[in-house]
Amino acid sequence: MFNKTEKLYYEDAYISDFCACVLSSSAVDDGFDVVLDKTAFFPEEGGQSADTGYIAESRVLRVYEKDGVVHHITDTEPSLGDHWCNIDFDSRFEKMQCHTAEHILCGIIDSLFGLDNVGFHLGEDEVTFDVNGVLDRSQLDKVEKMANDIVFSNLPVEAFFPPQNRLPYMKYRSKLDLTEGVRLVQIGDVDTCACCAPHVSSTGEIGVIKILDFMKHRGGTRIWMVAGNRALLDYRKRYENIKRISGMLSTPQSDVSNTLESYIAESEKSKAELKVARLQIAELEAKLVEPTVTNAVYYFPTFNIPELIAFSNAANKKIAGLTVALCGVEGDYKYVISSHNQDLRAIAKKINVDLNGRGGGRPEMIQGSFASTLAEIKEYFK
Numbered sequence: 591m592f593n594k595t596e597k598l599y600y601e602d603a604y605i606s607d608f609c610a611c612v613l614s615s616s617a618v619d620d621g622f623d624v625v626l627d628k629t630a631f632f633p634e635e636g637g638q639s640a641d642t643g644y645i646a647e648s649r650v651l652r653v654y655e656k657d658g659v660v661h662h663i664t665d666t667e668p669s670l671g672d673h674w675c676n677i678d679f680d681s682r683f684e685k686m687q688c689h690t691a692e693h694i695l696c697g698i699i700d701s702l703f704g705l706d707n708v709g710f711h712l713g714e715d716e717v718t719f720d721v722n723g724v725l726d727r728s729q730l731d732k733v734e735k736m737a738n739d740i741v742f743s744n745l746p747v748e749a750f751f752p753p754q755n756r757l758p759y760m761k762y763r764s765k766l767d768l769t770e771g772v773r774l775v776q777i778g779d780v781d782t783c784a785c786c787a788p789h790v791s792s793t794g795e796i797g798v799i800k801i802l803d804f805m806k807h808r809g810g811t812r813i814w815m816v817a818g819n820r821a822l823l824d825y826r827k828r829y830e831n832i833k834r835i836s837g838m839l840s841t842p843q844s845d846v847s848n849t850l851e852s853y854i855a856e857s858e859k860s861k862a863e864l865k866v867a868r869l870q871i872a873e874l875e876a877k878l879v880e881p882t883v884t885n886a887v888y889y890f891p892t893f894n895i896p897e898l899i900a901f902s903n904a905a906n907k908k909i910a911g912l913t914v915a916l917c918g919v920e921g922d923y924k925y926v927i928s929s930h931n932q933d934l935r936a937i938a939k940k941i942n943v944d945l946n947g948r949g950g951g952r953p954e955m956i957q958g959s960f961a962s963t964l965a966e967i968k969e970y971f972k
């Protein structure tokens with residue numbers, strides 16, 4: 591049994607390097623489970639993913655808390671005793687920016703619409719939170735504007751453990767019905783919320799808050815957001831993307847969606863015209879077919895199934911035997927077989943067995959595929 595770990599991230603969210611004593615380490619499935627006397631590593635908690643970093647030379651892969659003791663899972667085993675430790679502070683600071691931003695957004699949603707925050711996920715790649723009511727784009731635009739005004743006002747953010755006897759008289763948001771050890775995070779006079787995570791010390795450090803997307807989720811709304819450095823990276827990615835599209839379309843960035851819309855409309859029209867033209871080619875091919883009293887095999891490398899069908903419908907009246915129309919490539923031919931005088935369903939199974947194929951259809955026409963060579967198919971229908 592260990593004493594509870596001293597949590598440096600509660601004393602100061604900006605501690606990135608610290609000296610701590612390794613009290614124990616033991617081999618576990620995914621590395622070594624290391625306990626320190628004190629730590630600045632924030633564990634996976636309250637929807638936020640854990641900090642990473644180093645204890646001496648050992649990489650900290652994951653951190654969790656159990657019964658007040660913080661456990662660090664490392665790749666190698668550090669020796670017992672004092673070591674320098676450091677957390678990946680860029681990543682931690684991004685999470686602090688996003689987490690405080692989420693509090694601001696949820697505080698505004700609570701005050702404007704009376705909705706509660708009922709879920710939160712702050713991972714390495716995305717940030718989402720859930721509220722227990724439906725919000726639309728215009729409402730979220732208003733929330734986003736107000737949230738950024740709070741950022742620009744550079745309000746102080748304070749985290750503290752209020753005296754137990756004062757707690758019942760304090761107004762704060764909380765996902766859980768907490769009664770003791772409650773830590774509150776207060777953002778100026780706009781929001782107070784129970785929270786265990788590290789936060790920035792003033793809202794200006796968040797830089798900017800952007801709501802990315804939202805969807806209905808379990809009767810409420812799930813919202814995707816970015817803030818701070820993640821917002822900058824997101825902006826860069828989107829900017830590069832739109833710059834590329836703008837270059838490809840030779841159109842100003844402000845007009846890409848309109849230009850793309852007309853390109854798509856043109857493309858759809860061309861596709862429809864091409865479809866008609868290809869069917870006409872198939873029918874013209876059928877006109878070139880010479881009347882024959884036996885089976886006849888035709889291979890059209892560039893055709894597809896609708897064109898094989900159009901060809902067969904136009905050609906098979908001139909053919910006393912089976913009209914076998916093929917497209918595709920060696921070993922994977924698509925077929926349409928038709929006849930104006932035989933029930934093809936009766937022989938479809940045998941044809942498929944003999945030519946390593948599969949498929950079926952109507953009495954006058956069957957379609958499918960053959961895993962055979964063209965020579966084998968031609969020989970078979972001779």
Ligand SMILES: [Zn+2]
Pocket residue numbers: 636689693784785786787
């Ligand atoms: Zn929180």
